[in-house]
Amino acid sequence: MGLFQLDSYVLLLSGNDCLTFIDGLSTNKVTGTCTTVFTDQNAKIIDMVDVITVGPNIALVGHAGFKENLVSHLISKILQQDVTIRDITLNNKVYLSTEECSLSEGVTVVETFRGWLVVASNATQLQPTMTLEEFNDYRVEHLIPHQGYEITSNNHPLACGLGHLVHEAKGCYIGQEILARMRSRGRQGKELVRLENPVENPTTSGKTHSLAIVRTSN
């Protein structure tokens, strides 16, 4: 099993409206634990987050470098809804496991398309077993995008391998019109691909293959 420590934030949302609030602002249908993407009006990514239900609350786990933009995006949208946001990043460490791992006290594990996301309290000692290079090789092998590499504010979700997180039938959210138009016309502009080295302008370099975002032929 490979365990890599992610550079993540953890926000805890509480209040009666927290699920509908997140659902109304992101690309996936959010009814419970899932992964979704927040986009801006140009359908560019603010952050991809894992949503984890924690009792009556929900936790959002995203990339630390994108926290400030996401928090400012969220708080500007709270008007009369019952939503409170707490930053519990310092209480927890976040890992990605390449295989299913067992639960222990103080550890929350959810399966995601990237692997098993592990959120552990600081009291729980977990030892990472993967280096960044090994983690990147794992991602290249499985065509998994990551924040700061493929998932950036320059890309929309369809271009960086997150099309499966863009729900086809849900209602409006910020950026939805652009993404729906791209889909309906079959023109997403760019796509994430895995290519054998050497690769020109790779987004993630691996030992034998690399990830790159290239223009689609249509």
Place this chain on the structure above:
Amino acid sequence: MDCGTCDSGPAIVINAPQVVQVELTMTQKATEMLEDAFGDDRSHALLVGVLSGGCSGYMYDLQIVENTDIDCQELEINGFRVLVPNASSHLLNGIEIDYVDRLMGGGFKINNPNASSSCGCGESFS
């Protein structure tokens, strides 16, 4: 995940926007449609609010209510009680409530001078 301390941990401060004393207008057509909806009963009020969501980030929320727990300012427009939540007053000051009589896409419409853009259906703005 450590959530045992969540309740005692600090919430991220949401700098509530300044409450604005809202002025709004209502077109003749919208007034007529509200007269149809309310009849002679003026005990109810029209709640004009804003929720997050929609293609542009904010969505209008129109409701006929008797009372509400939401912190609101109360206006009287063309003989109707109109409630505007203070939390969204900065987004609603100066709006015109209109009614568009169309088979498709008709109904109450908000003309909002604060909106920099709105989505095609007119229900969402930013």
